[in-house]
Ligand SMILES: Nc1ncnc2c1ncn2[C@@H]1O[C@H](COP(=O)(O)OP(=O)(O)OP(=O)(O)O)[C@@H](O)[C@H]1O
């Protein structure tokens with residue numbers, strides 16, 4: 001890959017007491033690519049993307065976005081910088097509506113005095129936009145937009161979380177196991193969604209344990225092991241069982 | 257949906273994906289049983305149960321007590337009696353929505369009312385300034401609660417159990433358990449009794465305390481339902497971790513909730529001077545329990561994130577209607593407590609049932 005990476009991390013360390021979740025981990029994401037991150041349970045994949053998305057503060061290490069150093073103090077700052085994340089636990093508020101959830105933390109206010117003085121939310125605008133986004137992504141029928149998220153099925157919730165990230169991400173979209181809770185059909189839909197987002201030119205980080213999914217959509221595969229990047233492989237040059245062997249330590253990684 | 261899994265993707269694929277979206281996405285709208293439909297209705301309008309109970313209790317007392325009960329005068333008297341619980345309940349509502357609980361509401365109310373009185377009479381401060389000091393102190397008390405809960409991550413129950421004692425003890429120590437008499441206040445600092453002033457409208461008699469309760473609840477209803485901050489309060493009570501990850505500044509919102517609750521309790525302190533006439537450190541002993549009762553009967557969930565401030569108002573009114581109605585009916589007051597107790601347990605049971613919508 002000749003271009004400069006859009007997002008990099010060098011020497012990230014994150015310790016939780018005696019557990020070292022990230023042990024001098026490196027990371028590179030290139031423009032327009034789908035980068036899969038795979039690794040055993042507890043390898044530190046979620047910790048890695050949480051550090052990138054501002055949800056945890058690494059103890060050591062540096063990150064850059066488009067060549068400029070970044071130090072996110074909260075998920076909000078990462079979002080403002082254009083990095084959207086679908087967390088493993090989805091981060092939706094069950095009792096709030098689909099529209100409220102999609103706009104949580106970036107609500108639209110009414111124009112004029114009602115908005116600036118009385119801070120009134122523009123429900124209509126938010127619902128219209130949410131509906132447009134979900135329809136565009138083929139995830140929702142129209143009448144359901146003000147329904148509480150907790151009344152949705154697991155797959156539908158996942159759809160809302162993915163749509164939220166896809167709708168607002170302007171530089172990078174990160175998805176932590178977006179198909180974990182989904183059936184075959186819904187997983188397929190999310191994979192299509194990843195392709196759609198990629199077509200819009202956005203790079204995507206996909207964390208997944210599902211090797212067929214990974215090999216279907218990924219341009220490169222970042223293998224994480226024991227808190228650090230073990231290697232990065234090209235899915236056309238290796239098989240799934242190779243990847244699993246590297247990931248579990250059964251086989252030595254190729255020299256990179 | 258067609259499973260064209262391994263074929264290379266083309267723009268046509270994308271278009272066909274868009275074309276078949278309706279089929280993919282249509283949420284299962286299977287036939288619902290009447291019971292399920294009721295549950296969904298209650299889920300989406302949480303204040304409806306307490307409203308129905310309120311209307312029913314009004315009807316019951318109109319029947320058993322007769323026309324004496326159903327007069328504008330009697331009904332406006334209930335509102336007067338409910339005003340303070342309604343205001344403190346508004347503070348409790350904010351806290352409960354964040355999955356917290358505030359046991360110190362009554363103590364803040366008493367402390368601030370004593371400060372308003374003593375600052376005026378002991379130091380000869382202008383009464384307006386003394387009231388402002390009381391309101392500021394209420395906000396400070398709430399701020400202390402908020403910092404302990406949001407930043408030190410202590411459980412709200414324990415924090416406010418502690419500050420309840422602290423604020424109450426401070427009240428007794430500072431006031432030397434001394435009461436300021438109603439006549440003195442009336443002669444020298446009428447403004448302290450402002451919310452007790454009566455406003456006759458038709459056959460009914462309201463006080464400014466009733467009006468301020470209604471205005472306060474209306475404002476909070478607007479804020480909770482139509483501003484981003486209000487949505488954030490709900491989101492924090494619902495799932496604080498999710499709220500934080502989706503970009504809500506949870507700590508700042510939590511602090512603001514407790515500060516606002518403290519300020520509202522101080523307002524209740526001022527209103528209580530109007531209601532009692534005098535300033536006494538002995539009032540408001542049960543304000544915390546009464547406000548929690550109103551909140552629970554009002555259909556709010558103590559687990560946070562669910563319920564409406566209107567429900568709290570209806571809950572407070574239900575208690576008011578029962579206490580007043582039972583007294584008019586001339587029965588032992590213990591029956592009121594018994595019925596309130598049953599209502600509390602019923603309300604929580606209904607809440608649990610409604611929550612199963614999620615499952
Ligand atoms: N908040 C936390 N407190 C303490 N330990 C944590 C915390 N978060 C993660 N860890 C630990 O850090 C290590 C890495 O966890 P992480 O969630 O990043 O793994 P993962 O690769 O995402 O695993 P999985 O595939 O199961 O999602 C684990 O040992 C985990 O127990």
Ligand SMILES: [Mg+2]
Pocket residue numbers: 045046047088176
């Ligand atoms: Mg994980």
